[in-house]
Amino acid sequence: MSLQIENVSRTFNGQPAVEDVSFTAEKGEIVGLLGTSGCGKSTVLRAISGLDDLYEGTVKVNNKKSRSVNTDLGIIFQEARLMPWLNVIDNVSFGLEGPKGEKKEKARTILQQVGLGGFEKYYPKELSGGMAQRTAIARALVTEPGTLLLDEPFSALDAFTKLQLQELLLQIWQDRKPTMIIVTHDIDEALTLCDRIVLLKGQPGKVYKNIEITKARPRAKGDPELARLKESILESLEEKRTVKGA
Numbered sequence: 392m393s394l395q396i397e398n399v400s401r402t403f404n405g406q407p408a409v410e411d412v413s414f415t416a417e418k419g420e421i422v423g424l425l426g427t428s429g430c431g432k433s434t435v436l437r438a439i440s441g442l443d444d445l446y447e448g449t450v451k452v453n454n455k456k457s458r459s460v461n462t463d464l465g466i467i468f469q470e471a472r473l474m475p476w477l478n479v480i481d482n483v484s485f486g487l488e489g490p491k492g493e494k495k496e497k498a499r500t501i502l503q504q505v506g507l508g509g510f511e512k513y514y515p516k517e518l519s520g521g522m523a524q525r526t527a528i529a530r531a532l533v534t535e536p537g538t539l540l541l542d543e544p545f546s547a548l549d550a551f552t553k554l555q556l557q558e559l560l561l562q563i564w565q566d567r568k569p570t571m572i573i574v575t576h577d578i579d580e581a582l583t584l585c586d587r588i589v590l591l592k593g594q595p596g597k598v599y600k601n602i603e604i605t606k607a608r609p610r611a612k613g614d615p616e617l618a619r620l621k622e623s624i625l626e627s628l629e630e631k632r633t634v635k636g637a
Protein backbone atom coordinates (compact mmCIF):
# COMPACT_ATOMS: atom_id res chain seq x y z
CA MET A 392 0.00 0.00 0.00
CA SER A 393 1.04 3.60 -0.49
CA LEU A 394 1.29 6.22 2.25
CA GLN A 395 0.77 9.96 1.93
CA ILE A 396 2.05 12.13 4.76
CA GLU A 397 0.65 15.64 4.42
CA ASN A 398 1.72 18.62 6.53
CA VAL A 399 2.18 16.65 9.72
CA SER A 400 3.06 18.83 12.72
CA ARG A 401 3.34 17.81 16.37
CA THR A 402 3.76 19.93 19.47
CA PHE A 403 4.73 18.69 22.93
CA ASN A 404 3.91 20.94 25.88
CA GLY A 405 3.74 23.98 23.60
CA GLN A 406 7.09 23.16 21.95
CA PRO A 407 6.85 22.26 18.25
CA ALA A 408 8.75 19.00 17.59
CA VAL A 409 8.01 18.66 13.85
CA GLU A 410 6.43 21.09 11.43
CA ASP A 411 4.68 20.58 8.11
CA VAL A 412 6.28 17.27 7.25
CA SER A 413 5.08 15.94 3.89
CA PHE A 414 6.28 13.03 1.78
CA THR A 415 4.97 9.97 0.01
CA ALA A 416 5.91 6.30 0.13
CA GLU A 417 4.76 4.47 -2.97
CA LYS A 418 3.64 0.86 -2.75
CA GLY A 419 6.71 -1.34 -2.22
CA GLU A 420 9.04 1.61 -1.74
CA ILE A 421 11.67 1.74 1.03
CA VAL A 422 11.75 5.27 2.45
CA GLY A 423 14.31 6.40 5.01
CA LEU A 424 13.62 9.17 7.50
CA LEU A 425 17.09 10.47 8.17
CA GLY A 426 18.26 13.22 10.48
CA THR A 427 20.28 13.94 13.60
CA SER A 428 19.03 13.20 17.08
CA GLY A 429 15.95 15.11 18.17
CA CYS A 430 14.79 16.33 14.75
CA GLY A 431 11.53 14.40 15.13
CA LYS A 432 11.98 11.20 13.11
CA SER A 433 10.30 8.97 15.69
CA THR A 434 7.56 11.54 16.20
CA VAL A 435 6.70 11.37 12.49
CA LEU A 436 6.77 7.56 12.54
CA ARG A 437 4.46 7.42 15.56
CA ALA A 438 1.98 9.66 13.75
CA ILE A 439 2.09 7.38 10.70
CA SER A 440 1.59 4.29 12.87
CA GLY A 441 -1.39 5.82 14.61
CA LEU A 442 0.22 5.12 18.02
CA ASP A 443 0.11 8.90 18.44
CA ASP A 444 -2.88 10.74 17.07
CA LEU A 445 -2.35 14.15 18.65
CA TYR A 446 -0.70 15.56 15.55
CA GLU A 447 -1.94 18.07 13.01
CA GLY A 448 -2.03 17.27 9.32
CA THR A 449 -3.04 14.15 7.48
CA VAL A 450 -1.79 10.61 7.06
CA LYS A 451 -3.36 8.75 4.19
CA VAL A 452 -3.17 5.08 3.34
CA ASN A 453 -3.81 4.45 -0.35
CA ASN A 454 -4.99 8.06 -0.55
CA LYS A 455 -7.59 7.55 2.18
CA LYS A 456 -7.33 9.41 5.48
CA SER A 457 -6.27 7.11 8.31
CA ARG A 458 -6.00 8.02 11.99
CA SER A 459 -5.97 4.77 13.87
CA VAL A 460 -3.41 1.98 14.01
CA ASN A 461 -3.76 0.29 10.70
CA THR A 462 -4.07 -3.48 11.00
CA ASP A 463 -2.08 -4.05 7.84
CA LEU A 464 1.00 -2.76 9.60
CA GLY A 465 4.12 -4.25 11.21
CA ILE A 466 6.30 -2.19 13.55
CA ILE A 467 9.89 -2.87 14.58
CA PHE A 468 11.51 -0.79 17.32
CA GLN A 469 15.10 -0.31 18.39
CA GLU A 470 14.65 -2.82 21.21
CA ALA A 471 12.97 -6.13 20.44
CA ARG A 472 10.22 -5.60 23.06
CA LEU A 473 9.50 -9.33 23.37
CA MET A 474 7.25 -10.75 26.07
CA PRO A 475 9.71 -12.33 28.53
CA TRP A 476 7.25 -15.00 29.71
CA LEU A 477 6.71 -16.36 26.20
CA ASN A 478 9.19 -18.37 24.16
CA VAL A 479 10.27 -17.31 20.68
CA ILE A 480 7.55 -19.11 18.74
CA ASP A 481 4.80 -17.88 21.08
CA ASN A 482 6.09 -14.31 20.86
CA VAL A 483 5.90 -14.53 17.08
CA SER A 484 2.49 -16.23 16.87
CA PHE A 485 0.92 -14.07 19.61
CA GLY A 486 -0.77 -11.56 17.30
CA LEU A 487 -2.12 -14.18 14.88
CA GLU A 488 -5.67 -15.38 14.74
CA GLY A 489 -6.94 -18.86 13.90
CA PRO A 490 -6.31 -22.43 15.06
CA LYS A 491 -3.24 -22.90 17.30
CA GLY A 492 -1.55 -25.40 14.97
CA GLU A 493 -1.85 -23.06 12.00
CA LYS A 494 -0.52 -20.10 13.98
CA LYS A 495 2.52 -22.11 15.10
CA GLU A 496 3.15 -23.30 11.57
CA LYS A 497 3.15 -19.75 10.23
CA ALA A 498 5.47 -18.66 13.03
CA ARG A 499 7.78 -21.62 12.39
CA THR A 500 8.04 -20.76 8.68
CA ILE A 501 8.89 -17.11 9.29
CA LEU A 502 11.40 -18.06 12.01
CA GLN A 503 13.18 -20.25 9.46
CA GLN A 504 13.25 -17.29 7.10
CA VAL A 505 14.89 -14.99 9.64
CA GLY A 506 17.46 -17.67 10.52
CA LEU A 507 15.99 -18.77 13.85
CA GLY A 508 14.96 -22.31 12.93
CA GLY A 509 15.72 -24.48 15.99
CA PHE A 510 15.36 -21.61 18.48
CA GLU A 511 11.56 -21.76 18.77
CA LYS A 512 11.61 -22.85 22.43
CA TYR A 513 14.15 -20.30 23.62
CA TYR A 514 13.02 -17.56 25.97
CA PRO A 515 13.95 -13.90 25.36
CA LYS A 516 16.54 -13.89 28.16
CA GLU A 517 18.39 -16.70 26.37
CA LEU A 518 18.75 -14.72 23.12
CA SER A 519 21.55 -12.44 21.92
CA GLY A 520 20.59 -8.90 20.84
CA GLY A 521 20.68 -9.95 17.18
CA MET A 522 18.52 -13.03 17.81
CA ALA A 523 16.01 -10.97 19.78
CA GLN A 524 15.81 -8.48 16.91
CA ARG A 525 15.37 -11.31 14.40
CA THR A 526 12.46 -12.50 16.55
CA ALA A 527 11.01 -8.98 16.49
CA ILE A 528 11.35 -8.92 12.70
CA ALA A 529 9.58 -12.30 12.47
CA ARG A 530 6.80 -11.06 14.75
CA ALA A 531 6.29 -7.95 12.60
CA LEU A 532 6.22 -10.00 9.40
CA VAL A 533 4.14 -12.99 10.42
CA THR A 534 0.88 -11.23 9.60
CA GLU A 535 2.28 -10.37 6.13
CA PRO A 536 1.64 -6.64 6.53
CA GLY A 537 1.52 -4.32 3.53
CA THR A 538 3.54 -1.73 5.45
CA LEU A 539 6.49 -2.09 7.76
CA LEU A 540 7.54 0.80 10.00
CA LEU A 541 11.00 0.52 11.52
CA ASP A 542 12.33 2.85 14.22
CA GLU A 543 16.13 2.59 14.30
CA PRO A 544 15.80 -1.19 14.17
CA PHE A 545 19.50 -1.99 14.11
CA SER A 546 21.11 0.85 16.02
CA ALA A 547 21.52 -1.15 19.24
CA LEU A 548 23.41 -3.95 17.44
CA ASP A 549 27.10 -4.43 16.73
CA ALA A 550 28.31 -3.46 13.25
CA PHE A 551 28.48 -7.02 11.91
CA THR A 552 25.03 -8.06 13.14
CA LYS A 553 23.66 -4.80 11.80
CA LEU A 554 24.94 -5.59 8.30
CA GLN A 555 23.55 -9.14 8.51
CA LEU A 556 20.10 -7.89 9.49
CA GLN A 557 20.10 -5.15 6.84
CA GLU A 558 20.72 -7.89 4.30
CA LEU A 559 17.99 -10.03 5.82
CA LEU A 560 15.56 -7.13 5.66
CA LEU A 561 16.31 -6.64 1.96
CA GLN A 562 15.78 -10.37 1.27
CA ILE A 563 12.43 -10.26 3.00
CA TRP A 564 11.49 -7.09 1.17
CA GLN A 565 12.45 -8.79 -2.12
CA ASP A 566 10.01 -11.65 -1.35
CA ARG A 567 7.01 -9.63 -0.25
CA LYS A 568 7.67 -6.03 -1.26
CA PRO A 569 5.99 -4.36 1.71
CA THR A 570 6.12 -0.56 1.77
CA MET A 571 8.74 0.33 4.37
CA ILE A 572 9.52 3.48 6.31
CA ILE A 573 12.71 3.24 8.27
CA VAL A 574 13.89 5.81 10.80
CA THR A 575 17.65 6.02 11.04
CA HIS A 576 20.48 8.38 11.82
CA ASP A 577 22.92 6.11 10.01
CA ILE A 578 23.60 7.57 6.55
CA ASP A 579 25.21 4.35 5.29
CA GLU A 580 22.18 2.35 6.37
CA ALA A 581 19.85 4.73 4.55
CA LEU A 582 22.02 4.60 1.42
CA THR A 583 22.16 0.77 1.53
CA LEU A 584 18.45 0.22 2.00
CA CYS A 585 16.37 3.07 0.67
CA ASP A 586 14.72 4.07 -2.60
CA ARG A 587 14.18 7.50 -1.13
CA ILE A 588 15.65 9.44 1.75
CA VAL A 589 13.59 12.12 3.44
CA LEU A 590 16.11 14.30 5.22
CA LEU A 591 14.71 16.06 8.28
CA LYS A 592 16.50 18.92 9.93
CA GLY A 593 16.04 21.63 12.49
CA GLN A 594 14.14 21.86 15.72
CA PRO A 595 11.27 21.72 15.03
CA GLY A 596 12.16 19.20 12.35
CA LYS A 597 11.14 19.98 8.78
CA VAL A 598 11.77 18.17 5.52
CA TYR A 599 15.00 19.59 4.16
CA LYS A 600 15.53 17.29 1.18
CA ASN A 601 13.73 14.43 -0.50
CA ILE A 602 16.37 12.37 -2.28
CA GLU A 603 15.54 9.58 -4.69
CA ILE A 604 18.13 6.80 -5.03
CA THR A 605 17.72 4.88 -8.25
CA LYS A 606 20.81 2.68 -7.82
CA ALA A 607 19.92 -1.03 -8.01
CA ARG A 608 20.33 -3.20 -4.91
CA PRO A 609 22.46 -4.82 -3.56
CA ARG A 610 24.60 -1.69 -3.46
CA ALA A 611 28.36 -1.85 -3.27
CA LYS A 612 29.78 -0.13 -0.20
CA GLY A 613 32.36 1.89 -2.13
CA ASP A 614 30.04 2.99 -4.94
CA PRO A 615 31.18 6.48 -6.07
CA GLU A 616 27.65 7.76 -6.72
CA LEU A 617 26.57 6.79 -3.19
CA ALA A 618 29.77 8.28 -1.77
CA ARG A 619 28.89 11.61 -3.41
CA LEU A 620 25.38 11.40 -2.03
CA LYS A 621 26.75 10.70 1.44
CA GLU A 622 28.99 13.73 1.16
CA SER A 623 26.05 15.96 0.20
CA ILE A 624 23.90 14.59 3.05
CA LEU A 625 26.73 15.20 5.52
CA GLU A 626 27.03 18.76 4.21
CA SER A 627 23.31 19.28 4.78
CA LEU A 628 23.59 18.03 8.34
CA GLU A 629 26.69 20.15 8.88
CA GLU A 630 24.71 23.19 7.71
CA LYS A 631 22.15 22.32 10.31
CA ARG A 632 24.78 22.49 13.04
CA THR A 633 25.93 25.88 11.74
CA VAL A 634 22.36 27.24 11.74
CA LYS A 635 21.76 25.94 15.24
CA GLY A 636 24.99 27.42 16.58
CA ALA A 637 24.39 30.82 14.94
Ligand SMILES: Nc1ncnc2c1ncn2[C@@H]1O[C@H](COP(=O)(O)OP(=O)(O)OP(=O)(O)O)[C@@H](O)[C@H]1O
Nearest residue numbers: 403404408426427428429430431432433434435576
Ligand atom coordinates in the same frame (compact mmCIF):
# COMPACT_ATOMS: atom_id res chain seq x y z
N1 LIG B 1 6.39 12.22 24.49
C1 LIG B 1 7.10 13.35 24.38
N2 LIG B 1 6.95 14.35 25.29
C2 LIG B 1 7.65 15.51 25.17
N3 LIG B 1 8.53 15.76 24.19
C3 LIG B 1 8.71 14.80 23.27
C4 LIG B 1 8.02 13.55 23.31
N4 LIG B 1 8.40 12.79 22.25
C5 LIG B 1 9.31 13.54 21.58
N5 LIG B 1 9.49 14.73 22.17
C6 LIG B 1 10.38 15.81 21.70
O1 LIG B 1 10.20 15.96 20.31
C7 LIG B 1 11.45 16.16 19.67
C8 LIG B 1 11.67 15.10 18.62
O2 LIG B 1 11.84 13.82 19.24
P1 LIG B 1 11.99 12.48 18.43
O3 LIG B 1 12.20 11.37 19.40
O4 LIG B 1 10.89 12.35 17.46
O5 LIG B 1 13.35 12.76 17.63
P2 LIG B 1 14.26 11.75 16.83
O6 LIG B 1 14.71 12.47 15.62
O7 LIG B 1 13.55 10.46 16.63
O8 LIG B 1 15.47 11.57 17.85
P3 LIG B 1 16.44 10.32 18.11
O9 LIG B 1 17.19 10.07 16.84
O10 LIG B 1 17.34 10.83 19.21
O11 LIG B 1 15.59 9.16 18.54
C9 LIG B 1 12.51 16.16 20.77
O12 LIG B 1 12.79 17.49 21.10
C10 LIG B 1 11.84 15.47 21.92
O13 LIG B 1 12.31 15.94 23.16
